[in-house]
Amino acid sequence: GAVVSQHPSRVICKSGTSVKIECRSLDFQATTMFWYRQFPKQSLMLMATSNEGSKATYEQGVEKDKFLINHASLTLSTLTVTSAHPEDSSFYICSAQRSGGATDTQYFGPGTRLTVL
Amino acid sequence: DQQVKQNSPSLSVQEGRISILNCDYTNSMFDYFLWYKKYPAEGPTFLISISSIKDKNEDGRFTVFLNKSAKHLSLHIVPSQPGDSAVYFCAATPEVVGSQGNLIFGKGTKLSVKP
Numbered sequence: 224g225a226v227v228s229q230h231p232s233r234v235i236c237k238s239g240t241s242v243k244i245e246c247r248s249l250d251f252q253a254t255t256m257f258w259y260r261q262f263p264k265q266s267l268m269l270m271a272t273s274n275e276g277s278k279a280t281y282e283q284g285v286e287k288d289k290f291l292i293n294h295a296s297l298t299l300s301t302l303t304v305t306s307a308h309p310e311d312s313s314f315y316i317c318s319a320q321r322s323g324g325a326t327d328t329q330y331f332g333p334g335t336r337l338t339v340l
Numbered sequence: 341d342q343q344v345k346q347n348s349p350s351l352s353v354q355e356g357r358i359s360i361l362n363c364d365y366t367n368s369m370f371d372y373f374l375w376y377k378k379y380p381a382e383g384p385t386f387l388i389s390i391s392s393i394k395d396k397n398e399d400g401r402f403t404v405f406l407n408k409s410a411k412h413l414s415l416h417i418v419p420s421q422p423g424d425s426a427v428y429f430c431a432a433t434p435e436v437v438g439s440q441g442n443l444i445f446g447k448g449t450k451l452s453v454k455p
């Protein structure tokens with residue numbers, strides 16, 4: 224199977240601090256990774272598409288200077304929430320796209336629960 | 341404006357019976373549809389998918405039906421098992437068949453299967 228990990232699984236921080244979330248594809252290479260955010264009782268919302276070695280593509284309404292994405296290698300993408308505020312509190316989920324075969328399948332990480340005090 | 345709608349936030353079914361989860365979409369450019377299952381504090385797990393050129397795809401206890409003219413799809417689980425209790429997300433993508441980039445998710449339906 225394809226495994227995607229996220230670290231940390233849960234983080235609590237003070238308002239104004241920055242938080243980095245890591246997303247790793249453990250047993251496959253992912254040229255494309257996606258970052259989603261989910262508020263309670265809402266759907267998963269795509270924040271940005273991250274391609275290895277190039278700048279991330281952000282969805283409309285997502286501040287690129289606030290949500291910094293780095294896809295430094297084929298197995299690692301990081302999301303940094305800069306100057307976090309309570310309204311950034313959410314469940315952040317990454318997915319890694321595995322290419323090849325009949326379909327390109329997205330495999331999701333377990334998510335990171337961010338709470339900003 | 342939600343492009344993918346799951347109008348039932350929850351569904352309760354008796355073990356052994358059929359669970360039917362519904363999903364409607366508005367964008368006629370959607371080409372590929374997927375269902376994901378999600379347990380609390382975990383990421384979604386891919387369950388089954390269907391491309392717009394088909395109207396049915398079956399995998400074990402799971403069958404997805406697509407009605408393009410009605411812009412409606414449904415996931416049937418039969419027989420339902422207590423372990424199926426989870427939140428089910430419908431997702432769609434306007435990408436070409438086989439690519440799952442840029443998924444657009446519904447809000448999910450929480451399925452509870454009672455023993």
